[in-house]
Each structure stands twice: as structure tokens, then as C-alpha cells.
Amino acid sequence: MNLVIHPISYSKTISWASGTSTELFVFPPEGNFQTRAFDFRISTATVEAEETNFSDFSGLTRILLILKGKLTLIHEGRYSKELYTFDQDRFDGSWITKSKGKVQDFNVMFNENYDASVLHLALQANKSLEIALDESKTFLFVFNGKFEINDQLVSAGDLIEFQNDYPEKMNLFCIESGNIIETIIKRI
Numbered sequence: 001m002n003l004v005i006h007p008i009s010y011s012k013t014i015s016w017a018s019g020t021s022t023e024l025f026v027f028p029p030e031g032n033f034q035t036r037a038f039d040f041r042i043s044t045a046t047v048e049a050e051e052t053n054f055s056d057f058s059g060l061t062r063i064l065l066i067l068k069g070k071l072t073l074i075h076e077g078r079y080s081k082e083l084y085t086f087d088q089d090r091f092d093g094s095w096i097t098k099s100k101g102k103v104q105d106f107n108v109m110f111n112e113n114y115d116a117s118v119l120h121l122a123l124q125a126n127k128s129l130e131i132a133l134d135e136s137k138t139f140l141f142v143f144n145g146k147f148e149i150n151d152q153l154v155s156a157g158d159l160i161e162f163q164n165d166y167p168e169k170m171n172l173f174c175i176e177s178g179n180i181i182e183t184i185i186k187r188i
Contacts, residue, residue, distance in 0.1 A: 003150055008157025016055070019046035021107075024141065024159040036060070040110035040185055042139060042159065047071065047103050057093025060109045063118045064089055065181060067143055069103035086120040086179070106141060106181050119182045123147070123174035131170045137185040138162040145178010 006025060013022040014033075023033060024042045031038030036057065044067065064073070065088035073089055074080045076096040081089050083103075091097065093109065108116050123129060123145065131138070140149075140160040147154050149172055154160055156178070162170065172180070 002163040003152065004161040004163065005152065005154060006159040006161060016045075018049035018052035021045040025139065025161065040108065040114050040116065042141070042183060043107045045105050045107060047099060047101070047105065050102060051098065051100050054097035054099065057109060060093035060111055061116075062091055062093050063108040063116060065106040065118050065120065067104045067106055069101060071099050071101040071103045071105070074098045074100070088118055106143075108183055108185075110185065113187060114185055115188050116183060116185045121180040121182055123172070123178060123180065125174055125177045127174050129172045129174070131172060131182070133162050133168050133170055139183040139185070140172070141181040141183070143179040143181060145174065145180075146176035147178070147180070148173040148175060
């Protein structure tokens with residue numbers, strides 16, 4: 001297994017109409033968020049306006065997970081959903097979507113060649129968690145806390161990318177209680 005740590009300090013942050021977006025990972029590496037020329041993208045964002053309209057991301061599926069705060073998502077003509085900390089919603093990027101509430105969130109966007117799942121993991125200090133890896137791309141985003149993976153320390157803001165060629169298991173040890181967001185991306 002090959003493990004790559006993408007520290008938050010290497011991430012690029014851009015401003016958008018109602019906050020900021022920090023790109024943690026984009027594939028392919030030369031992918032471009034502004035022109036929507038990417039297969040999948042992992043990011044965090046802040047929503048700093050009480051009400052906002054989401055950008056059109058036609059051709060992409062979105063998963064939005066709340067890291068901090070409360071958000072009401074309104075998918076015009078479809079449904080509304082209240083999201084609290086660590087709740088998520090999966091929706092089509094072409095939908096006309098509005099929101100109410102100020103939050104910090106975690107986002108995964110992907111095109112029709114991929115599928116993704118997002119899972120919140122809460123860990124207590126001095127506990128271990130075994131994570132099964134397969135041919136899918138697996139990422140762990142450390143929201144808060146301190147952890148050790150394969151003798152490497154990771155902390156808040158780090159994105160860990162696992163590059164493996166065969167099924168195996170990885171042990172995650174929690175040094176300081178915290179929350180991790182696991183993202184699994186599969187080519188379909």
C-alpha cells in the first residue's frame with residue numbers, strides 16, 4: 001500500500017459568492033475546477049451567507065456533508081432537507097439548489113465514470129480502527145483530532161490518499177479524539 005498525505009497547507013483556497021472553497025484533491029491532477037474539467041474533486045467549503053444559491057454543476061453528482069453548523073438544502077421542485085453536523089445529502093449537480101444556514105462542509109463531486117460514498121468516523125483517544133482497502137480509491141480527511149497511520153502522524157486538515165493494487169487492511173490509531181471523513185471512489 002502506498003500512502004500519500006496531502007497537508008492542508010498545500011491546498012488552494014478560492015473565494016466564491018458566499019464563502020470559500022478549499023480543494024483537497026482533484027483527479028486527474030491537471031483537472032480544473034473553474035472549467036469543470038475533472039473526473040472527481042474533494043474539497044471543504046464555508047457558507048458565510050444566511051441564504052445562497054448553489055452553482056450549476058451539470059454532469060456531476062455531488063455529496064455534501066456538514067462539518068459544522070446546520071444547513072437547509074432546498075432542491076427546487078424535488079425536496080428539502082435539514083442537515084446537521086455530519087449529516088449528508090447526495091444530489092445531481094444540475095439541480096437548482098438553494099440553502100439556508102452558515103456552515104463548514106465537505107464536498108465530493110464526480111462525473112458519470114465514477115461513484116462515491118462518504119462516511120463519518122468518530123474515534124476516541126487510544127482506540128484503533130481497521131479500515132479495509134480494495135481497488136477503489138480511498139481517502140481519509142482529518143476534520144479534527146490526531147491520528148497515526150503506518151507510523152505517520154496526521155492531524156486536522158490533512159487528506160490521506162491510499163494507493164493500493166490489491167485488497168488489504170489498514171490500522172488507524174487515534175491519539176487525540178476526533179472525526180475523520182472517509183471517501184471511497186470507484187470507477188464504474
